[in-house]
Amino acid sequence: MECDGRDACAEFKLGEGETAVFALDQAGSAIAPRGCAHAEAEHEFNATVAYWRRWLQQSRYRGRWREMVHRSALTLKLLTYAPTGAIVAAPTTSLPEQFGGERNWDYRYVWVRDAAFAVYALLRLGFSGEAEAFMRFLTTHISPGDGAASGPLQIMYGIDGRTDLPERELPHLEGHQGSAPVRVGNAAADQLQLDIYGALIDSVYLFDKWAQPISSAQWDDVTQLVEWVCEHWDQPDEGVWETRGGRKNFLYSRLMCWVAVERAIRLANRRGLPAELLRWRQTRDAIYRRIMDRGWSERRHAFVQHEDGDVLDASVLMMPLAKFIAPTDPKWLSTLDALTEELVSDSLVYRYDPRVSPDGLRGDEGTFSICSFWYVEALVRAGRVDEARLAFEKMLTYANHLGLYAEEIGRTGEQQGNFPQAFTHLSLISAAFNLDRALG
Known part of the structure; x- marks a missing residue:
């Protein structure tokens, strides 16, 4: 050697x-x-x-595409830090979203959103131990009792629960295929992203439903989070895609605030837990009306990226998945058609068009794989099962030889972004589960 x-x-x-x-x-x-x-x-x-x-x-999944579903479950498990139960977004930093470009980020942290979605996927397959470990991480490091009730939760944490994640560049490294800068840390940790409350409370709701009842202390934490959402849901924020072009009134952020309050109401009713139900219902209904009034574009006949705009965004694919709107509602079917026409390329889905929705960064990016799997689920729920199966099986061909995915897929089929990506694998599990059930 x-x-x-x-x-x-x-x-x-x-x-x-x-x-x-x-x-x-x-x-x-x-x-x-x-x-x-x-x-x-x-x-x-x-x-x-x-x-x-x-x-x-331990997996309860017996459906089609079992090898790929289990490969994705293994990936989520391997993205988990055993001592704390933290689930990282990806184990790499600065693998580029565009070769030679600047869209290079450090993903070796616990995003509340990504980890909460991963808990949903693991619970769906029967892996309750990993979900329980992440709930302990939440209780230990993301509890509102630590002062979060007076301000927004941080959107990401270190695997040991640390909150100081300063972003800096390493100029002595040229980056993958000359894609500089190489970054350590992530400045998005300081952003306001209101959607994380919906992802987090939904994961608590599902854990209580599918694994074990949450404790009274955990319920106290949930109620504090919901109260904060009731006060602040109508603020502009940086949104789910962590744009660096200024805060906007993103529809997805509103949607997930609705999820946060709605799931807490469900949990309180099912368990008979104490809650300000009248206030919560009023907030839930106000968010619903705001989305329907200002998130809908008559010109586009579609739900759009942010209030009073006309830009399409694939994040709205979550609307029927989160049970906000019926998957066969005429407004939703019109939205699905608009997304298919503008953001879908041979079954692969771009999250938005940076040319019409500036995000503060130069360059383009590939199709966003979580959006491609959300698209499959939306097609399934809309009754377009044959289209969904074709789109899903096309997506499977873009995995590498180990069945792994990065964050994005480039124009010529190459993997782009950090790798392997929890977002992609958890959405594969969900899409496979729902498509298999629809096929019978």
């Missing part, structure tokens, strides 16, 4: 039937090879395989 600064390299050739074991240990600051007997290596390998097979046996 040869060491050159931070790099270590070793070469050896194997003939047919030969095997070799190569192991690296880090002791202090030195990295050195160590001896490892074939028997020891075989034991470690077999123990690893047995662990993952035992873990997968």
Whole structure:
């Protein structure tokens, strides 16, 4: 083995039937090879395989595309930091959304939204242990009792619960295929993103429904979050896509505030828990009317990206998925047609068009894979099952040889953005589950 600064390299050739074991240990600051007997290596390998097979046996999924669904579940598990239950968005930083461009971000953190959606996907398959671990992370690090009730929750945290995530550039690194800058930390941690409340409270609601009842202390936390939403839901924010072009009244943010209040009402009613139900219902209904009045464009015959605008955005695909609107409502079907015409390219979905909706950054990006799987689900719920199956199976062809996805897919089918991406894999699970059920 040869060491050159931070790099270590070793070469050896194997003939047919030969095997070799190569192991690296880090002791202090030195990295050195160590001896490892074939028997020891075989034991470690077999123990690893047995662990993952035992873990997968917990899955209740018996439908179609099981291999891809279970591969996605394994990915979500591997994105989980075992000591705290934190689920990161991706294990990489600065893999570009456009080769040679500046859309390069550090995703090695716990986004409240991404992790909450991951909990939904894991619960759907029967992996309640991981959901329980994340609930502990929430209680320990994201509890309103820590002062969050007087201000907005931070949108992301370190895997150990830290909140200070300053963004800086590493100019001595050229980046993947010359895509600079390489960033460490993420300035989006300081953004206001109101949608996280809906994702978070929905995950608590589903955990209570599918895993185990939440505690009285957890309910106290939920009520504080809902009260904050009731006071602040109508503020402009940076939105789900973390745009750096200024705050707007994004429809998706309103939608998920509605989800936050609506799920809390459901949970209170089902469990008989104390709540300001009259105030909550009034807020829920006010958000609904605001979306229907100002999120709808008569000119486009579609729900749009932000209030009183005409720009389309794939995030509105969540409207029927979140049960805000019936999936066969004429307004929704018209929206689905508009999205298909403008943002869908051969079943792959762009999240928005940066040319008509400036986001404060230069360059373009690929299709956004979570939106492509949301599109599949929206088609399923609208009764267009054959279209949904075709779109889903096309998406499966874009995975790499290990069944893994990055955040985006480029114009020529290449993976773009950080990899592997929790967002993509959790939405694959949800789309597969609902499409399989629709197919019977």
